[in-house]
Amino acid sequence: MNSTMPPTVSQPMVSIRNVRKKFGDLEVLKNVSIEVPKSQVFGFIGPSGAGKSTIVRTVNALEGIDGGEIWVGGVSVHGPSTDLNRLRANIGFVSQSFNLYPHLKVLENVALAPIKVKRQPPSQAREYAASILKTLGLEDKMDAFPTRLSGGQQQRVAIARALAMEPRLMIFDEPTSALDPELIKEVLDAIRGLLATGITMLLVTHEMNFAREICDSIVFMAEGEILETGAPEQFFSHPQTQRARDFLSAILNR
C-alpha cells in the first residue's frame, strides 16, 4: 500500500449519544447510545412500545430529544443552527403507512422532492424517478394514482420516493407491518436490492429472518433501553438477556 495515502478517518454515519426522550412523564428513551458505521445495516427489534420508532425518528428530527446528541454524517441533528431541511434531504424515511401523496401520480410522487427541494430541472428529475421506479418493477405504474396500487406497490413507490433524493442514509420504520403477508416479500426484495449500493440503513422490523439475513448488527430494545447489540448470528442464536429470549421465543412461535 502507498504509505503517502492520507489516513482514512472512519467517521460513523450515525452517532447517537446518551439520548433521552420523554413524552410527558413517560420516559421513552433512557440514555440510548449507538454508533452506525457507514454502509452498515442496523436492525432495531424489540417489543411494541420499546421506543424503536422514537429512536429512529429522532435521527431525522421528526422527534425532538430531551438530552444527549445525535450526529449524522458529521452534522449535529439537534444542534441549534442545523439546517434541518438540508439534512433531511440526505436521509430517506419510509414508514409503516406509506403516506404517498394521493393527489399526485406515482411519477410525480417520486419527482416532487428532487424538483422542489433539490431544485432539479423537472425533466431530469422525472427521468431519474422513472429509472428508479423501473428498478423496483413499477415502470407500468408511473401514471397511476397511488390509491390504485396494492400495499406492496405503494410501499415500493415510497421507497423509490426516498431513493430519488439520493440519500446517504435510509430509515425504515416497520416497512412491511401494514402489508398482507403475500405482499411482504416484494418490499423486502426492494430493500435487499439496496444492499449492493452500500447505503447505510436503519431498519425497524418484526421480520426476524430478514433482519438476520441483511443486518450487520442487531439492536434489541425494550422499555426505552438498549438491552443488547451484536451480530445477528450471535443475537439470534445466543441472546444474552432473558428479555430477548422471551421476545424471540414469543415471536418465533407465533
Next chain:
Amino acid sequence: MNWSVITQNLPLFFTGVRMTLTISFLALLVSIPIGVIAGLFRVSRFRLLRVVSAVYVEFFRGVPLLVLLIWIFFVLGRFLRLGPYWSAILGLGVFSGAFVAEIVRSGIQSVPRGQMEAARASGMTYLQAMTYVILPQAVRKVLPPMASQFIILVKDSSLVSVISIVDLSMVAKNLVATTFRSVEIWTFVAVLYFCITYGLSQLIAFCERKFHMDH
C-alpha cells in the same frame, strides 16, 4: 294577483340583482384571502398567529351581521370615510371570512398527519409541504362547505339594505312601499335569489367534477 308590477319594473329589479351580485362577489374576494390566511394561522406552529386567528374567528362568528354592518358603517366607515358601498363589502367580507377560515382549518386538519411528515422528511420546508402536499388535498375537501358558505354570503347580502345600499331586497322594499303589491314582489324576489344561489351551486358542482376528473 297582478304581475304587471313585475314586468313594468324589470329594469329596477335588475339593478337590484346587479348590486347584490357585485357586493357578494367583492365580499367573496375579500373573504377568501382573509379566510385562507386566518385558516393557515389557525394551524400554525406559532402561538401568536393561532391566537390572532382564533380571536378573529370567534369575534366575527359571534357578532350578528346586522349589528356588524351598522357598526362598520357608522363607526369605522365614518372614521375611514368608507361610505355605504365599501362598508357593506368590508362587513360582509370579514364576516364571511371567519367562516371561510374555519372551513380552511378543518380542510387542512382533514389531511392525514403522515402527509406533512412525509413531506418534511423529504426535506421540504413547512411552506413547501403546505403548498405542494397539504393544500392541494385540502382544496378538494373544502369545496362543498365553501359552496354552502358562498350561498350563505349571497343571502346574507340582503342585510346590506340597512345601510342604505339599493340591492335586490331594497328594491323590493321600495317597490312594495309605493305599489303595495307585496305578494307578487316578494315572490319574484325569492325566485331571483334562488336563481342566483342555484346558479352558484351549479357552478361549484362543475368545479368539483372537474377536480375529481383530474384525480
